[in-house]
Amino acid sequence: MTPLHFSILVAMSKNRVIGRDNRLPWHLPADLKHFKFLTMGQTIVMGRKTYESIGRPLPGRANVIITRQTGYEVPGAIVVNSVDDALQVCEETSVGNAENFIIGGENLYRQALKFCQRMYVTEILRDYEGNVFFPEFDRSEWEEKQRDKHVSEKDDNLEYHFVIYDRKV
Numbered sequence: 001m002t003p004l005h006f007s008i009l010v011a012m013s014k015n016r017v018i019g020r021d022n023r024l025p026w027h028l029p030a031d032l033k034h035f036k037f038l039t040m041g042q043t044i045v046m047g048r049k050t051y052e053s054i055g056r057p058l059p060g061r062a063n064v065i066i067t068r069q070t071g072y073e074v075p076g077a078i079v080v081n082s083v084d085d086a087l088q089v090c091e092e093t094s095v096g097n098a099e100n101f102i103i104g105g106e107n108l109y110r111q112a113l114k115f116c117q118r119m120y121v122t123e124i125l126r127d128y129e130g131n132v133f134f135p136e137f138d139r140s141e142w143e144e145k146q147r148d149k150h151v152s153e154k155d156d157n158l159e160y161h162f163v164i165y166d167r168k169v
C-alpha cells in the first residue's frame with residue numbers, strides 16, 4: 001500500500017504571523033484560489049478554532065476537525081478527539097495517492113510538523129500584526145523544491161511567493 005502523505009498548507013507573513021483574532025490578517029484572493037486548487041478532492045485536517053474561523057465545512061473535500069470536546073458535531077465534517085484519530089480517518093478516507101493537508105492553525109501545525117513530508121507555504125513578504133504564528137522549523141531539514149513569485153498590484157504591490165518545501169530524506 002502507498003504510504004500516506006501529509007502536507008502542511010499555510011500562508012504566513014514575513015514575521016511568521018498566520019492569524020489575528022481568529023481570522024486571516026490579509027485579503028489575498030489569489031491565495032484562497034491556490035488553497036482551493038490544491039485541496040479540492042483531498043482531505044483537510046484542521047483544529048477546532050480554524051474550523052470556526054472558516055465557519056462551514058469546505059465543499060468537495062473530506063473535512064476533519066480536531067477538538068478535545070465531546071459531543072462537538074458538525075454536519076458534513078468528521079470530528080475527532082486526537083491527532084492520532086485524525087491520522088486514522090485520513091487512512092480511511094484517502095484513495096490511492098491522495099494528499100492529506102494539515103490546514104492549521106498554529107496549535108495543529110506545531111503538532112503536525114514532525115510527521116509532514118511537504119509544506120506548501122505562501123510567503124507574504126510583509127510584516128503583519130497578529131497573535132498566532134507558524135512555528136520555527138529547522139531549514140536544514142527541508143529542501144525548497146519550488147518558488148513561484150507573484151505581486152498583487154491591487155494590494156499596494158504586495159509580494160507573495162508560493163513555495164514548496166520537501167522534507168529531506
Ligand SMILES: NC(=O)c1ccc[n+]([C@@H]2O[C@H](COP(=O)([O-])OP(=O)(O)OC[C@H]3O[C@@H](n4cnc5c(N)ncnc54)[C@H](OP(=O)(O)O)[C@@H]3O)[C@@H](O)[C@H]2O)c1
Nearest residue numbers: 010011019022023047048049050067068104105106107108
Ligand atoms: N494563515 C494560515 O494559513 C492559517 C491557517 C489556519 C488557521 N489560521 C489562523 O490560525 C488561528 C487559529 O489557530 P489556533 O492555534 O488558535 O487554533 P487551531 O490550531 O485552529 O485549533 C486549536 C484547537 O484544536 C483542538 N486541538 C488541537 N490539538 C488537539 C489535540 N491533539 N487533540 C484534540 N484537540 C486538539 C483544540 O480544540 P478544543 O479547544 O475545541 O478542544 C484546540 O483548542 C486563526 O487566527 C486562523 O485564522 C491561519
